[in-house]
């Protein structure tokens with residue numbers, strides 16, 4: 001193959017479903033916040049079904065949500081804004097238009113910092129953020145489609161970046177960071193049904209030859225963006241390698257098949273025929289209002305990370321993990337008042353692993369600060385071994401119960417000391433003669449094996465260091 005030199009340019013348009021109680025322009029319940037998937041077409045009204053004569057009413061909560069997101073992404077906020085109708089015919093929009101913002105978005109010219117391909121901080125520019133309604137959900141069957149209007153009118157913000165990503169990995173890092181910030185703000189929750197869907201624009205310059213821009217639509221989440229973009233890069237490179245031309249088009253990402261398929265040649269945004277929506281009034285955003293929102297802004301992950309490193313002397317990796325969940329970060333600081341920083345941080349990492357495994361954030365885990373701190377405290381006092389403490393914490397997450405209830409239910413044993421250990425050590429020495437002899441012959445690993453046997457017999461309720469010492473003592477006595 002001849003020498004290849006290529007550069008990838010990627011920009012993202014990301015739709016985030018916001019977790020307000022009600023929809024964007026009506027008082028129907030927002031299905032993305034519900035624990036159980038509602039029956040199709042049960043969360044609907046005249047407004048979100050687009051019945052003649054119905055009039056949308058803007059949900060003020062969404063203005064607050066969108067302003068928070070805009071400020072957190074370092075954007076300029078519009079002084080006033082309005083909604084427009086984006087006209088198209090498709091069964092997912094019963095009005096034949098989608099209410100969105102086109103001419104004046106709520107915010108523009110922001111940025112977000114991510115870890116770039118080279119491991120250094122990289123600024124990704126945000127071109128604009130606008131508010132719009134989600135269309136209905138279409139379910140494709142063999143010879144017909146089903147439409148579920150529950151999703152019609154779910155509030156979205158669309159965040160559009162400049163084409164600043166140079167790899168699929170950077171696009172993934174961006175979405176992860178974005179989710180983290182939006183969760184801190186309380187406007188999105190990855191553990192609920194709310195989704196984050198991106199359309200990616202991607203073009204390649206191949207041996208100095210500029211390829212056309214291709215849009216890949218409908219990519220859900222951060223992991224999938226990396227996968228879809230990797231696929232698209234290979235597809236475009238193969239066209240170049242064969243001497244072909246990449247054409248400007250829109251493709252759809254099929255997550256199940258792991259491929260993208262051509263949908264249509266790319267239309268221009270102007271072709272949608274945007275028109276001002278006279279049903280909704282212009283909205284003025286005063287300085288006073290902006291100030292009010294600023295006061296309500298929480299400390300964001302980057303600032304928090306810096307502060308934790310400085311105040312508690314945490315390693316960067318540990319701080320990064322702890323701030324990945326706002327609730328865990330708060331808990332960490334509380335715990336530090338009662339236990340050592342070393343134990344507090346180590347147990348936060350264990351807690352995070354358990355939460356992730358159960359697809360929970362701390363906030364919606366149902367855990368109480370006091371419960372978790374008690375586990376760390378009792379571990380620090382040496383009451384329970386690390387193995388048992390971890391098991392208690394895991395059960396706590398699964399069963400949403402305090403330490404006492406978990407210990408009673410599962411009969412977890414406190415760490416035994418002295419006599420009790422010696423008794424078990426004697427049993428193990430008698431039982432595993434070969435290992436004992438190996439150890440005597442200088443095989444250090446045999447000691448680890450014996451420690452393991454004692455710990456197993458004691459169901460983890462002993463301090464491995466003490467067990468080790470006791471085994472050595474007992475063996476030396478047999479000499």
Ligand code: ZN
Pocket residue numbers: 023026027028043044045046047048049153
């Ligand atoms: Zn409705």
Ligand code: MN
Pocket residue numbers: 015132158
């Ligand atoms: Mn959109």
